[in-house]
Amino acid sequence: MSEYSFKTEIKKAAILTEALPYIKEFNGITVVIKYGGAALVNEDIKRSLIKDIALMKYVGFKPVLVHGGGKDINNMLAALNIESVFKNGLRVTSEETMEVVQMVLAGKLNKDLVTDLCAHGINAVGLCGKDANLLRCTRMTPNGDDIGYVGEVVDVNTGLIHTLLDNDFVPVISPIGVGLEDNKSYNINADYAAVSIAGALNAEKLVFITDVPGILKDVEDPDSICSFISVDEVKEMIDNGTINGGMIPKVACCIAGVEAGVSHVHIIDGRIEHCLLLEIFTKRGIGTLIEE
Numbered sequence: 001m002s003e004y005s006f007k008t009e010i011k012k013a014a015i016l017t018e019a020l021p022y023i024k025e026f027n028g029i030t031v032v033i034k035y036g037g038a039a040l041v042n043e044d045i046k047r048s049l050i051k052d053i054a055l056m057k058y059v060g061f062k063p064v065l066v067h068g069g070g071k072d073i074n075n076m077l078a079a080l081n082i083e084s085v086f087k088n089g090l091r092v093t094s095e096e097t098m099e100v101v102q103m104v105l106a107g108k109l110n111k112d113l114v115t116d117l118c119a120h121g122i123n124a125v126g127l128c129g130k131d132a133n134l135l136r137c138t139r140m141t142p143n144g145d146d147i148g149y150v151g152e153v154v155d156v157n158t159g160l161i162h163t164l165l166d167n168d169f170v171p172v173i174s175p176i177g178v179g180l181e182d183n184k185s186y187n188i189n190a191d192y193a194a195v196s197i198a199g200a201l202n203a204e205k206l207v208f209i210t211d212v213p214g215i216l217k218d219v220e221d222p223d224s225i226c227s228f229i230s231v232d233e234v235k236e237m238i239d240n241g242t243i244n245g246g247m248i249p250k251v252a253c254c255i256a257g258v259e260a261g262v263s264h265v266h267i268i269d270g271r272i273e274h275c276l277l278l279e280i281f282t283k284r285g286i287g288t289l290i291e292e
Contacts, residue, residue, distance in 0.1 A: 018281070018282060018283065019277075019281035019282070022280060022281045023059045023060070023281070026060070026061060026204070026205075026280070027059070027060035027061075028060055028061075028062065029061060029062065029203075029204040029205065030061075030062045030064065030165065030201050030202075030203040030204060030205075031056065031061050031062065031063050031064070031203060031204065031205040031206075031207060032063075032064045032066060032194055032197055032198035032201065032203045032205070032206045032207070032262075033053065033063055033064065033065050033066070033194075033207045033209065033276070034066050034067075034068070034190060034191055034194035034206070034207065034208045034209060035049070035065050035066065035067040035068070035113070035209055035270075036067060036068035036069070036070075036190055036191075036209060036210070036270075037068075037209060037210050037211040037270050037271075040067065040068070040069060040071070040072070040109070041071055041072075042271070044273075045270060045271060045273065046116070047116075048273045048274050048275075049209070049270065049275070049276060050113075050116045050117060050120060051120065051274070052274055052275070052276035052277045053065070053117065053122070053170070053276065054117065054120035054121065054122050055277065056276065056277075056280070057122050057170060062165045063170055064161060064165070064170070064171050064173065064197065064198075064201070064203070065113065065170065065171070065172045065173065066173045066174075066175060066190055066193050066194040066197060067105075067109060067110070067113060067172065067173070067174060067175075067190060068105075068175065068190035068191075069104055069105050069109045069174075069190075070091075072104050072108070072109055073091075073100065073101055073104050073105070076100050076103070076104050077097065077100055080100065082096060082097060082100065087145060087147055088142060088143070088145075089249065090140075090142065090147055090150055090189070091147075091150065091187060092147045092148050092150075093147065093148040093149045093150050093186075093187045094148050094149070095148075095149065097148070097149075097187075098148070098149040098184075098185050098186075098187060101176070101187045102128070102176050102185050105128065105174040105175065105176055106126075106128035106130075106174045106176050109174065110126040110127075110128065110172060110174045111126055113126070113172050114126040114172050117170060117172070122170055123168055123169045123170065124169065124170045124171075124172050125164055125169045125170070125171055125172065126172045126174075127160075127171055127172065127173050127174070128173065128174040128175075128176040129153075129173070129174070129175060129176050129177040129178060129188065129193070130176055130177070130178045130185065131160070132157050132160045133155075133157050133178055134156065134157045134160055134161075134173070135151075135153050135155075135156060135157075135173075135175070135176075135177040135178065135188060135193060135196070135197075136153070136154055136155040136156075136157075136177060136178055136179075136180050137151030137152055137153050137154055137177035137178070137179065137180060137186050137188060138151065138152055138154055138179070138180050138181070139151065139152075139179070139186070140152040149184060149185065149186050149187055150186065150187050150188075150189075151177040151179070151186030151187065151188045152188075152192070153177060153188060153192065153193060153196035154180060155180070156196055156197055156200035156201075158200045158201055161197070161201060162201075173193070173197065175187070175188040175189065175190045175193035176188065177193075191208065191249075191250075191253040192253060192256070194206060194208070194253075194257075195253055195256045195257045195260055195262075196260070198257055198260065198262045199257070199260025199261050199262060202261060203262055204262070204263050204264065205262065205263070205264045205265075205266065205280075206257045206262045206264070206265045206266070207265075207266045207267075207268065207276065207279070207280075208250065208253065208254065208265070208266065208267045208268070209268060209270035209275065209276075210250060210267055210268070210269065210270060211269070211270065211271060212247065212250065212267070212269060213225050213269045213286075213287065214226065214227075214267050214268065214269065214286075214287035214288035215229060215234065215237070215243065215247075215251060215267065215288040215290075217242065218242075219242075225287070225288060226288050227284050227285060227287075227288065227289065228288075228289050228291070229288060229289070229290055229291075230290070230291060230292065231255050231258050231259070231290060231291070231292055234251050234254070234255060234290060235255070238251070250267060251267070251290075254267055254290045255290070257290075258290060258291065258292050263291070264289055264290075264291060265289070265290045265291070266279055266280075266285070266287055266288065266289050266290070267287050267288050267290070268285075268286060268287030268288075269286065269287060272286060275287070
């Protein structure tokens with residue numbers, strides 16, 4: 001073995017050694033992973049993340065995936081000559097649009113993820129919130145605006161999820177809910193669907209895979225990432241303008257996760273290869289861990 005190869009193997013062994021205490025500590029815990037952004041559309045990143053999730057499962061984690069798919073929905077709507085309309089960042093979802101949303105999320109995207117996990121020896125099962133009334137919701141009317149079939153989760157059927165986890169399956173959930181009063185299909189924001197599911201399951205970890213590095217002390221400096229931060233500190237950064245614009249909805253979901261009872265909420269950059277393993281199994285991680 002060459003000196004280069006020898007040093008490379010030693011480095012790999014050191015990484016595994018660093019991961020050991022985390023594998024021991026987190027064995028058996030439930031982790032809800034919100035899977036979206038570039039990780040859904042970039043095939044190289046997607047393959048990397050699927051491998052990370054498979055490894056987490058093999059070392060004793062109980063992963064639950066909740067996925068979005070906004071770009072794929074936009075593409076399908078455009079192909080069908082249906083205009084994509086947004087109001088305050090939320091998709092206005094007519095009955096016609098809802099049919100497309102359900103087709104894309106509960107159909108192609110969900111089953112593709114299931115297939116990828118199964119290819120790595122993982123028993124994955126695809127679900128949407130309509131299965132066994134998994135996600136029951138009411139119509140969301142932000143600021144009194146009617147934005148159509150957009151739902152807010154009011155009840156999660158944890159029994160179904162626990163049954164799957166207890167029998168060695170990985171649930172892969174698309175955020176389509178069923179109306180509490182009208183039994184109609186509703187489009188649910190995937191981030192908040194993940195928060196509701198994680199809170200209802202009393203999950204130990206909730207991980208948001210995004211297209212940002214995490215929470216930065218200085219938006220102009222990517223090296224100013226906050227590795228660990230409290231909810232109060234996050235709220236202070238929002239108040240003083242350090243966190244602004246499109247980051248506010250992202251961190252609001254993280255805060256909601258902590259307030260829902262999740263012990264550790266992570267926001268990580270899904271554009272980095274093996275981002276899940278680097279965040280969970282190393283001392284510093286690569287993103288931001290938000291705690292109470």
